[in-house]
Amino acid sequence: MQWSRAWGVLAIGLLVAATAGQAQVRASERGGTFQVVNGTRITVEYSRPMLRGRSPMYGGQIPWGQVWTPGANWATTLDVDHDVSIDGHPLKKGKYSVWMEVQPTAWTVILDPRAKLFHTAHPKPDSSQIRFQVTPTDIEGPEVLTWSFTSFSPTGTTLDMAWAGKAVALHITVPPVDIPPLAAGVGERYVGRYKMWWGSESNPSELSVSAKDGRLLGKWSGAPFPVWNNLTFVPVAEDWFDLGAMVDGSLFDVVTDVVFEFTVVSGRATGFDIRGPGDLVVGRGTRVQ
Amino acid sequence: MKHASTCSRRHFLAACCGAAAVGMANPLWGASRRRGGGPTHPTPRPGITAANVLPDSDLVDYPACQSAFEAIREIPQIVDGIRCNCGCADIPGFYSLLSCYEGAGMARICEICQGQGRLAARLHKAGKTLDEIRAAVDARYG
Numbered sequence: 055m056q057w058s059r060a061w062g063v064l065a066i067g068l069l070v071a072a073t074a075g076q077a078q079v080r081a082s083e084r085g086g087t088f089q090v091v092n093g094t095r096i097t098v099e100y101s102r103p104m105l106r107g108r109s110p111m112y113g114g115q116i117p118w119g120q121v122w123t124p125g126a127n128w129a130t131t132l133d134v135d136h137d138v139s140i141d142g143h144p145l146k147k148g149k150y151s152v153w154m155e156v157q158p159t160a161w162t163v164i165l166d167p168r169a170k171l172f173h174t175a176h177p178k179p180d181s182s183q184i185r186f187q188v189t190p191t192d193i194e195g196p197e198v199l200t201w202s203f204t205s206f207s208p209t210g211t212t213l214d215m216a217w218a219g220k221a222v223a224l225h226i227t228v229p230p231v232d233i234p235p236l237a238a239g240v241g242e243r244y245v246g247r248y249k250m251w252w253g254s255e256s257n258p259s260e261l262s263v264s265a266k267d268g269r270l271l272g273k274w275s276g277a278p279f280p281v282w283n284n285l286t287f288v289p290v291a292e293d294w295f296d297l298g299a300m301v302d303g304s305l306f307d308v309v310t311d312v313v314f315e316f317t318v319v320s321g322r323a324t325g326f327d328i329r330g331p332g333d334l335v336v337g338r339g340t341r342v343q
Numbered sequence: 344m345k346h347a348s349t350c351s352r353r354h355f356l357a358a359c360c361g362a363a364a365v366g367m368a369n370p371l372w373g374a375s376r377r378r379g380g381g382p383t384h385p386t387p388r389p390g391i392t393a394a395n396v397l398p399d400s401d402l403v404d405y406p407a408c409q410s411a412f413e414a415i416r417e418i419p420q421i422v423d424g425i426r427c428n429c430g431c432a433d434i435p436g437f438y439s440l441l442s443c444y445e446g447a448g449m450a451r452i453c454e455i456c457q458g459q460g461r462l463a464a465r466l467h468k469a470g471k472t473l474d475e476i477r478a479a480v481d482a483r484y485g
Contacts, residue, residue, distance in 0.1 A: 291482040313483060332411070332454040333461035 082126035089203040094228040097133040098201040100125030111218035121176040190220040241265025248339040387424040395445040411457040414464030428484040429455035
């Protein structure tokens, strides 16, 4: 009987499945990484092959033109819990198997909605797939195939695959921050200047509140770090707000452990309490103008 | 334990760091910490009292939480209609936010349990209904 290498691998896979649940060492141990960006969770799960002296990997162990999963055993998966875009290509929320067609220059990344595929089950081109080209860069190592999130911002993250002297960077953009606008005219009740104390501080800082396009904005003179100089108030409930930091006009961070509770008298805010997670007052503000 | 009297702008930044951790699990980051549509609140048990709420003698080592326990003892029938949002609601035997103040006394160490209790008491004192209090608790802690 003639057994191909693929059948051999399949048999090993079935044997592995039959013994699932038993502790066992794997040549390519399971691994994974995740990153949350602006509420979108991005997860990569994969088996991690090691070089073990094999060289060259690309154009050698992985022949040019071969569709390969950047991992081992079961195909590497990418799971996103919101719709995102990846290198500019829309990607619906869901779990995908990840493949790359390696070539001497540009590689093709393939995301297939059939997430559970064995690494030998190279998917054929199909309209359900997301396919796009990337240009790998030359790097040192690493010995172990590694997926990692190397940077992130409020709008996205960079997901890197690195192994055997090559790295591929995938740029993922997440849905924008969605701050519910205030009803027309509501913001005006808070507009003004306030003296603000944190705890027992004797010297207050100053908070100027303005309203624009349904958003409540603030300028905090005396913020402990410049990133908190420009604020946006994120509505929680009537007269209650979380505090968001703005950098270059974009929302950078939202503090959800404290809430600003404005006191409104005759349609005009007279001040506010700042309450911590235990609902204790940790700061306060008084209108001065 | 930091009290209001010792809080400063620096502590605000510490809160920011805590918020980052909260944000990791928050699918609506930016819009709000509030998810809405979560598990429903329990129905207050008829005749429920504060008889099982931990006494002050069990709170000697936790002075910062005593005000929350005092508040809860005043409104057991309200707190028994609120689901705790800190995650302890999945503990066997747990029924409502009131449970956090009984038995093992999760509220002795959990600021979320304490905060929801204090908020409920504050809003009840302001004349809010149970439904309004539930909505406020969900808005802030849900």
